[in-house]
Amino acid sequence: MSVKEKFQKFLEERLPVQAFKDLSSHKMVPEHKQAFWYYFGGITLFFFIILVFTGMVLLFQYQPGLESSHASVLRIVTKVDFGWLIRSIHSWGANLMLAAAFIHMFSVYFMKAYQKPRELTWLTGLGLLGLGMGLGFTGYSLVWDDMAFFATKIGIDMMEGIPGGEYIADIIRGGPEMGGLTIQRMFALHVVILPWIFIGLLGAHLFFLQIHGNKIPEGIEKSGEYRKVPFFPNFIFSDLYVWLICLNLLAVLAAMYPWHIGAEADPLAPSPKGIKPEWYFMAMFQLLKLMPAHVAGMSGELFGNMLFGAAAMFWAAVPVWNPAGTVGRRAKLATYVGLLGLMFIIGFTIWGYTAHPV
Amino acid sequence: MNYPQWIIEGVGGPGIIGIIAVSHVFISQFAVGGGLFLPITEYLARRNNDPEMLEYLHTHTRFFTILTSVVGAMFGVGIWFAIGLVHPDATAFLIRNFVLAWTIEWVWFFLEILSLIVYYYGWKTLSPRTHMMVGWVYMFTAIMTLVTINGILCFMLTPGDWIQNQSFWSAMFNPTYWPSLLMRFLVCLALAGLYGLITAARMSTANGLRTRMLQYSARWFIPTFVFMLFAMGWYMLMLPEETRNMLFSGMSGFARGNFAILTRISMLTILFTATMGFMIFFGAYANPEEFGGGKIAFLMISALFVTGAGEWTREVLRKPYVIHSVMYSNALLAADAKDMETAERPFLPRIEWRKDGESDGQAMFRTQCRSCHTLDGYRPLREFLKGRDEKSILSLLKIMRPGEKNPYRNIMPPTVGTDTELAMLARYLTSEVSSAK
Numbered sequence: 001m002s003v004k005e006k007f008q009k010f011l012e013e014r015l016p017v018q019a020f021k022d023l024s025s026h027k028m029v030p031e032h033k034q035a036f037w038y039y040f041g042g043i044t045l046f047f048f049i050i051l052v053f054t055g056m057v058l059l060f061q062y063q064p065g066l067e068s069s070h071a072s073v074l075r076i077v078t079k080v081d082f083g084w085l086i087r088s089i090h091s092w093g094a095n096l097m098l099a100a101a102f103i104h105m106f107s108v109y110f111m112k113a114y115q116k117p118r119e120l121t122w123l124t125g126l127g128l129l130g131l132g133m134g135l136g137f138t139g140y141s142l143v144w145d146d147m148a149f150f151a152t153k154i155g156i157d158m159m160e161g162i163p164g165g166e167y168i169a170d171i172i173r174g175g176p177e178m179g180g181l182t183i184q185r186m187f188a189l190h191v192v193i194l195p196w197i198f199i200g201l202l203g204a205h206l207f208f209l210q211i212h213g214n215k216i217p218e219g220i221e222k223s224g225e226y227r228k229v230p231f232f233p234n235f236i237f238s239d240l241y242v243w244l245i246c247l248n249l250l251a252v253l254a255a256m257y258p259w260h261i262g263a264e265a266d267p268l269a270p271s272p273k274g275i276k277p278e279w280y281f282m283a284m285f286q287l288l289k290l291m292p293a294h295v296a297g298m299s300g301e302l303f304g305n306m307l308f309g310a311a312a313m314f315w316a317a318v319p320v321w322n323p324a325g326t327v328g329r330r331a332k333l334a335t336y337v338g339l340l341g342l343m344f345i346i347g348f349t350i351w352g353y354t355a356h357p358v
Numbered sequence: 359m360n361y362p363q364w365i366i367e368g369v370g371g372p373g374i375i376g377i378i379a380v381s382h383v384f385i386s387q388f389a390v391g392g393g394l395f396l397p398i399t400e401y402l403a404r405r406n407n408d409p410e411m412l413e414y415l416h417t418h419t420r421f422f423t424i425l426t427s428v429v430g431a432m433f434g435v436g437i438w439f440a441i442g443l444v445h446p447d448a449t450a451f452l453i454r455n456f457v458l459a460w461t462i463e464w465v466w467f468f469l470e471i472l473s474l475i476v477y478y479y480g481w482k483t484l485s486p487r488t489h490m491m492v493g494w495v496y497m498f499t500a501i502m503t504l505v506t507i508n509g510i511l512c513f514m515l516t517p518g519d520w521i522q523n524q525s526f527w528s529a530m531f532n533p534t535y536w537p538s539l540l541m542r543f544l545v546c547l548a549l550a551g552l553y554g555l556i557t558a559a560r561m562s563t564a565n566g567l568r569t570r571m572l573q574y575s576a577r578w579f580i581p582t583f584v585f586m587l588f589a590m591g592w593y594m595l596m597l598p599e600e601t602r603n604m605l606f607s608g609m610s611g612f613a614r615g616n617f618a619i620l621t622r623i624s625m626l627t628i629l630f631t632a633t634m635g636f637m638i639f640f641g642a643y644a645n646p647e648e649f650g651g652g653k654i655a656f657l658m659i660s661a662l663f664v665t666g667a668g669e670w671t672r673e674v675l676r677k678p679y680v681i682h683s684v685m686y687s688n689a690l691l692a693a694d695a696k697d698m699e700t701a702e703r704p705f706l707p708r709i710e711w712r713k714d715g716e717s718d719g720q721a722m723f724r725t726q727c728r729s730c731h732t733l734d735g736y737r738p739l740r741e742f743l744k745g746r747d748e749k750s751i752l753s754l755l756k757i758m759r760p761g762e763k764n765p766y767r768n769i770m771p772p773t774v775g776t777d778t779e780l781a782m783l784a785r786y787l788t789s790e791v792s793s794a795k
Contacts (some may be wrong), residue, residue: 031648229648233645234645234647237648238648240636241637241641241645247629255622
């Protein structure tokens, strides 16, 4: 037995790589003209990994606190070597992750990959998107500049519009007003609580994906215009290829368009002109802005929030009202609902940005 | 200032030169890399008695010949056209000093094209031995074009001892000559493999040749992936210290500005080179079955970015000169600027060519600002001077006079002329700024 073989045997006895390799080469992934959309789940995961690492690096410098939050971010972006870059990668990465997650969700929806037996994959995915938005919201506030402060304030105030929301808002704020405790709690949510839940849910999501595999769209499956390629190396290497493209895209954005930081938040100052939330809350924000003061005997804000809650539940329940095997008008209805949802998000986001220019 | 200039709004003169030059480099360095790729691949195919590989190479040669000898040459002429019109003084200066080098370059280039044409058209008619011989001639002449032009390009950034001894050989073999040659040679190899991937990916998957040629072409990237960082480091060490420092000026701080962007572009160049190596491994080498159009497109975009970024970095590192320490980017000679530092000599009489009806202020503007600035496009003067009145513009122009007190001395050429002349320039600039739409 050669030294190389001995070494491989030594490794194999302790870490059975070959077994994993065999398993992954037997696992097959469909390849067809719409297979491009499969990559967006992996892209979302890639950006999440980037966020974990850059977040850990930022923790070495960031100091949560009323006096220190803004000052430490300012120091990171002006004094620390490559600090601006790490923060910029973290901020751009978060936005790209959410963009990829939205694309992933809609592609899954239109491929009807939520149908039996993939209902749990769908629900855990939606949970991850919600947590991702929560991470975005809490992270945005940690900079404690004027825009972040007032956008966070508006976000928390919006929570008060839902039944029992005032208690949640109070817990997040650490009292009736935003202050040092708000930063402390946002920080705890952002770096510990939400990431741990996210990782757990991500594990479940990937587990369900491994069990059920990728869904082949019905039309393609019927026509037989697809082939199956091994997960390893074909799919995983293609996935890595796409990750490298995403890394380049992220690097260009982070390096050439470094993330902005505004003046330190002043709670006593009037809110700056053009105050608005991050783009992924913009459609919701714009709809609430359009609500009249009172609708159907309740406040417009409450009505808007209830509308959102109902729409989100309806969206999440799509495996129930459009189960596998549905054909005809009912099957088409799900596609129309998806298109309506997509148009609402894009349309209201653009409307929000044009209605509230900086 | 001795010749008429081509004034271009929008992307500006440097932008036009940049677009043409990067396109040319992207193809001409492939031509040099291909100079190795074609005969070496043919040699291997003949040695292994592999007619399929030879057939692939024949197809690749057709693509190669059309791209390099037609498109590449067209961009080459385009560079001469653009630099001659946008920066006639610098072009004239380089021709005067490098007439011998350029003559040699054109001889190599003529032989390169000739041997390539014989190589392509002789595939079916020449004996294998003669055809190989023509291939080796092509390889040699293609490399020699790089060996020659590299000296002139490097001279513009690091003229080295030429400043003291004015020797042609000092100019050619200047401090960055060898590291730059190594870097460009590595880029040539990578591009040879990269373009090889394009033709290989288009082949039929039937007989396994596609996979073989994809993996073969991918291997051409290995020297670049292994040695490029070392070559970049060597190149950096050979730069003057103040130029080297410019590369690090954007490490901390996120402010905008050319030098901060210089650091960022350099970092991106390194990252893109590294990721291209992994892309070629995960794409063409380890997963050839799934390697196709979309993946090639991203590879080509990355390669084009690296080429453009590398050339742009070299250009910006020269700032504020077009020929380092010799001629400023507005054609003012460094020696003349030194002369104008103490004695307030008039500048207007130095302008040999004047446009019909051109005012003195406009002539000052054309000769001292227009090589780099546009009004509203690239490096827009109207935006830079917005909010300043005539007095404020004049004081800015005076601050920028030659000498150690000029805070912009490492960024921009100094302004020269008497107080009256600068006042004319300030008045003209004010009128341009106030006429903004």
